[in-house]
Amino acid sequence: METATSKTTEEKAPSPTTAEKPSPAPPAMIDTPKMSTSTETPPMSPPFSPSSTTPVLEKEELDFGGNVDVNDDIPTEKELKRVDDLLVLDANGVSRPFKDIYRGEGVAPKQLIIFVRHFFCGNCQEYLRTLSSSITPESLIALPTPAFITVIGCGRPELIDMYVKETNCPFPVYADPTRKLYDYLGMTRTWDLGKKPSYIQSNLLTTSIQSVMQSLKVGNKALKGGDFKQVGGEFLFEDGKPTWVHRMRNTRDHSEVEDVRRLLGLNAKKPPLRKRWSHSIKAERKKSSTWGHRVRSKSRGSKDSPVNGNGTAKAQGEQEMTLKETPTV
Template sequence: MATIETKQDVTAPAPAQHKSTPAPLVPGNPTPPPSQAGTEPKISTSADTPDNISPPFSPSSTTPVLEKDDVGLDFAGNVDVNDDLPTEHDLKRVGDLLVLDAKGQSRPFKDLYQGEGVAPRQLIIFVRHFFCGNCQEYLRTLSSSITPESLLALEQPTFITVIGCGRPELIDMYVETTNCSFPVYADPTRKLYDLLGMTRTFDLGKKPGYIHSNLFVTSVQSIMQGIKTGNKALKGGDFKQVGGEFLFEEGKCVWVHRMKNTRDHSEVTEVRRLVGLDGTRPPMRKRWSHSVKKATAEGKEKEGIAGRMRSASWGKVRVRSKSRGAKGVTPPGETKEEEEMKLSGRPTV
């Protein structure tokens, strides 16, 4: 029986292709489901996190910190900090923190404003890194306008102390460069700056009255100072750290100014008004006036003794010459005529 093969058309027409239309948005569900939108859900990774996000200076810091993308070359704007007084809790936290002198010897911070033998009123100035030309200019102007003697002569004796955020081995260089007449300490950890509400910024701000040189000169001087110190060039302190001024009376903080930019120290005229100098001559305290009078009396007495000795010696010479002339004694090698000519003022031949 013959087998008859029949061909069947197995080719089926392809279904019509059409674009899927997303489902209409439903009120209360503004984002369509991934299946309706035709896209896969995006999985966020660490690569999507901006790299300019960084934690504050320390976990306890509540002060604003400028991030690197916020710092422009034009140095525009100020940091938003306040001048609120530190609380008793804040002062307890910082009281036992150590500051270092030029020899590396440490002492608690609270000893600077309530320790034994310190003035009852203490102005503590926090400066930036030890190579900062702006802070150096500030201390030069301050030291030329206010002296330790004028502060201690006030009715309420006052003193000034300076604290920087660099290493203590740079303090001697800093004092010599600034001609600072006040003691300088170091807080390399910057914990005092942080806990007392001071911040960090590169913002330059407007030029204050205490700076007498231009920005280029101070910048070059800062660079040269760093080069001269050799391996200490990187020990000056954090370049972004700014400071401020804190006035203590009888162990309590009564006035605060925190820097908003790198040139925002309190003007020297304001400091003079704050401590009570006000451009007037302060009254001399008894112990100072007594020492001045004593020194003056001693000087006059010494001058009188010296004057009497000179008069006595000159009188002896005159008496000796008169007695010699009265006796008619002629010096050896001279004739009587020559001696008379000398006494009359006539030249001798």
């Protein structure tokens, strides 16, 4: 009986582990989640585009006085294999591999691929307007070494028709809404304007108003133009191999049209001036260069009138002779 009583007593005794259990930490010692600040929040990307891992250029790096994080190195064979099978989309959403643009059956020996920013970018639209007023598909195909141009943007394909209409671009336009081509080919992201190039024939206010009006016209597609910070560049392929590259360092850093003409085998003449707000080229107006020329034209019109009895025609002829001897001003 004593043995049974002792066992019962031992079973009811508290265990050492229970007695030595540490007390909970005071509320002040418990870690609470920190509220993130605006500086800690990563930049937002459009819902159709993954976050980019490409470097973002700081403003102080963009005055062309020092080194920047992008270069004009030609893609290696390994880098090209990485992007060859990435898909681009046409205006109908039909996809094709990137490699089909610069090599393969029916592709011109020289192929310049222009990567533009979002489809509402007024600077890139100005670039294509100026480029299209200076270079036509017919002029490129007629070269001893035929060439061609293809444009790729980072927005949704359903905005391509609007983009072609606004720029009057005669070259094919594709979309890469994933921006993987931009990332893998070393293009960067920035908002910096940089210096104004000669291909922009409108002022900043005009291009900004155009962008806003275009956004309003497309309604719910206004947020599908592409990443506003993404910049592009130009890649030249010859016989399927990259031979020349220019990556944009700011939002207005496309290659000048004269340089593109020279690159493709055309003479490097300046592109014609265009009408403001449109793609149309300004018509040449013949202006009277001197005051004397304008007066001579007027006097010739009077000379054709009938001669009256007072010898008016003779007096007009003498006036014309005097004007011919008058020095121009």
